[in-house]
Amino acid sequence: xxxxxxxxxxxxxxxxxxxxxxxxxxxxxxxxxxxxxxxxxxxxxxxxxxxxxxxxxxxxxxxxxxxxxxxxxxxxxxxxxxxxxxxxxxxxxxxxxxxxxxxxxxxxxxxxxxxxxxxxxxxxxxxxxxxxxxxxxxxxxxxxxxxxxxxxxxxxxxxxxxxxxxxxxxxxxxxxxxxxxxxxxxxxxxxxxxxxxxxxxxxxxxxxxxxxxxxxxxxxxxxxxxxxxxxxxxxxxxxxxxxxxxxxxxxxxxxxxxxxxxxxxxxxxxxxxxxxxxx
Amino acid sequence: xxxxxxxxxxxxxxxxxxxxxxxxxxxxxxxxxxxxxxxxxxxxxxxxxxxxxxxxxxxxxxxxxxxxxxxxxxxxxxxxxxxxxxxxxxxxxxxxxxxxxxxxxxxxxxxxxxxxxxxxxxxxxxxxxxxxxxxxxxxxxxxxxxxxxxxxxxxxxxxxxxxxxxxxxxxxxxxxxxxxxxxxxxxxxxxxxxxxxxxxxxxxxxxxxxxxxxxxxxxxxxxxxxxxxxxxxxxxxxxxxxxxxxxxxxxxxxxxxxxxxxxxxxxxxxxxxxxxxxxxxxxxxxxxxxxxxxxxxxxxxxxxxxxxxxxxxxxxxxxxxxxxxxxxxxxxxxxxxxxxxxxxxxxxxxxxxxxxxxxxxxxxxxxxxxxxx
Numbered sequence: 001x002x003x004x005x006x007x008x009x010x011x012x013x014x015x016x017x018x019x020x021x022x023x024x025x026x027x028x029x030x031x032x033x034x035x036x037x038x039x040x041x042x043x044x045x046x047x048x049x050x051x052x053x054x055x056x057x058x059x060x061x062x063x064x065x066x067x068x069x070x071x072x073x074x075x076x077x078x079x080x081x082x083x084x085x086x087x088x089x090x091x092x093x094x095x096x097x098x099x100x101x102x103x104x105x106x107x108x109x110x111x112x113x114x115x116x117x118x119x120x121x122x123x124x125x126x127x128x129x130x131x132x133x134x135x136x137x138x139x140x141x142x143x144x145x146x147x148x149x150x151x152x153x154x155x156x157x158x159x160x161x162x163x164x165x166x167x168x169x170x171x172x173x174x175x176x177x178x179x180x181x182x183x184x185x186x187x188x189x190x191x192x193x194x195x196x197x198x199x200x201x202x203x204x205x206x207x208x209x210x211x212x213x214x215x216x217x218x219x220x221x222x223x224x225x226x227x228x229x230x231x232x233x234x235x236x237x238x239x240x241x242x243x244x245x246x247x248x249x250x251x252x253x254x255x256x257x258x259x260x261x262x263x264x265x266x267x268x269x270x271x272x273x274x275x276x277x278x279x
Numbered sequence: 280x281x282x283x284x285x286x287x288x289x290x291x292x293x294x295x296x297x298x299x300x301x302x303x304x305x306x307x308x309x310x311x312x313x314x315x316x317x318x319x320x321x322x323x324x325x326x327x328x329x330x331x332x333x334x335x336x337x338x339x340x341x342x343x344x345x346x347x348x349x350x351x352x353x354x355x356x357x358x359x360x361x362x363x364x365x366x367x368x369x370x371x372x373x374x375x376x377x378x379x380x381x382x383x384x385x386x387x388x389x390x391x392x393x394x395x396x397x398x399x400x401x402x403x404x405x406x407x408x409x410x411x412x413x414x415x416x417x418x419x420x421x422x423x424x425x426x427x428x429x430x431x432x433x434x435x436x437x438x439x440x441x442x443x444x445x446x447x448x449x450x451x452x453x454x455x456x457x458x459x460x461x462x463x464x465x466x467x468x469x470x471x472x473x474x475x476x477x478x479x480x481x482x483x484x485x486x487x488x489x490x491x492x493x494x495x496x497x498x499x500x501x502x503x504x505x506x507x508x509x510x511x512x513x514x515x516x517x518x519x520x521x522x523x524x525x526x527x528x529x530x531x532x533x534x535x536x537x538x539x540x541x542x543x544x545x546x547x548x549x550x551x552x553x554x555x556x557x558x559x560x561x562x563x564x565x566x567x568x569x570x571x572x573x574x575x576x577x578x579x580x581x582x583x584x585x586x587x588x589x590x591x592x593x594x595x596x597x598x599x600x601x602x603x604x605x606x607x608x609x610x611x612x613x614x615x616x617x618x619x620x621x622x623x624x625x626x627x628x629x630x631x632x633x634x635x636x637x638x639x640x641x642x643x644x645x646x647x648x649x650x651x652x
Contacts, residue, residue: 073493074493075489075492075493095495095497098493098494098495099495101493103490103493103494105486105489105490107485107486107489107490108486109485109486109487109489109490110487111291111295111485111487112485113294113295113298113299114291114294114295114298118291118294122287122291123494125283125284125287126284126287126491126494126495126496127494127495128281128283128495154298180493
């Protein structure tokens, strides 16, 4: 069963997996495991995310994506394995890592009963963003989120697209080097989603590493590299093209590669069958 | 621990509190409502009981006896039926709750040096009224007897036992004087528990709690930032109750503020701990509120706050030692009425300290553990 994690190896440049974790990686994970009682939520996963990369973390609900993110953000301690985030051991020094990363979840985590401005002030204080720096960041975020002139509105009264952008602003108020996004676009309409991805690309252009989980397969194509999680294991990884090519039927050309969605369905069904056979 | 983070969290909590008109109203209306309820209704002494008198003797003695009942202030004579048979109807309809029957020949028998009986009928449907009424009647009658014997100038060789009960500490036996000090502790418990648990559960529901622990805010900072605002609101509530109790209800305070404050401080830590524990076992705010109710009922019934522990069945009494409010009630009452000091209340204060350490300790440990999983 442990071998299942190597299915995607064909699509992954070998030197990246075998090399020792190094600091030009934004994230470097080896054997990362989390067990809750007898349930293994994350089962010995290995992967790397390079700095400046947009890394898509895919998988069905309950695959262990959120648990993995919570370990990488220093919120929960892993049962086993190691994780270097921005060159620091997140298990040993979670506080140091937390200052340099950002996190945005599908719940947006804004204080609905506080105004736009109060939310920004709060998160600025949390990350110790000082006065002058805060003024500049605040101006930038209000423009980015299209909320200029609405600073004193209660967050509860904003519609989803604005909330989402404000949440992105709050999560990046301290200009993190690495941003975790846990299904940031669920429940958002396609136009707002497109707009949001434009903002993410802007961040990526500024050199911010993005670690994104998503359900939307079209969004997977926006990523430089992908990792597929299933039942706690990372069952495939590589760039979208690599992943699609690895699962293409013989003789497929660039134009006839299967879609990410096909690959995803293929991987999940293949693994489910294998698990059932094994059981 | 970064003091700036703690200040920020406290500012956030108060900003949110200000925007929650319902919670705010609840915070300040609840103490006032409970004060009025307990001060005027539960704490009201039994007085002016509606009384019917059937005077079959029509003598100076019978009139004097009835007058001394009326003069006591506890009985208000509203009916004078001529016949005992009319009493049943009056009691049944609730027109009166007490009836006195002075039998024919009372004065004659007393003059002859013989004893006679006075009929006192009490409506037992409210046991507190009934027991108070019969107690008062017995006192009035014995006082009446004493006066009568002294008036005749007879020096009794052996006056027998004359019980003269002197009530220490609360001579007026005013319920409100014991009710309001314990109410301070009760309000502290209920409001700290509910607001504390509500605000943590709300943050979990909205995902802001999860967000908080991805940021450099530490668990300790979060806990302090979360508990301090609600400790402050509890203090404001307690001060309100104390001031209204003192000025409006005239509750005397004979104790040392240091003792009261130590007791309340220990109790506040316990209440905050309970609030945190509730937030850990409740997934929604409704569940949290129900859990608060679940704790409130035994606290109210078994703490001696309303029902005296002395009158509880012997099997129940050991249970009362498990109720933290029990100790707080004793501390508040004793300091207010008797001015008890640290020596007198050592048992209660030590028990409260143990509860505070145990409950708060478990709450913080569980809270951190829960966040770590």
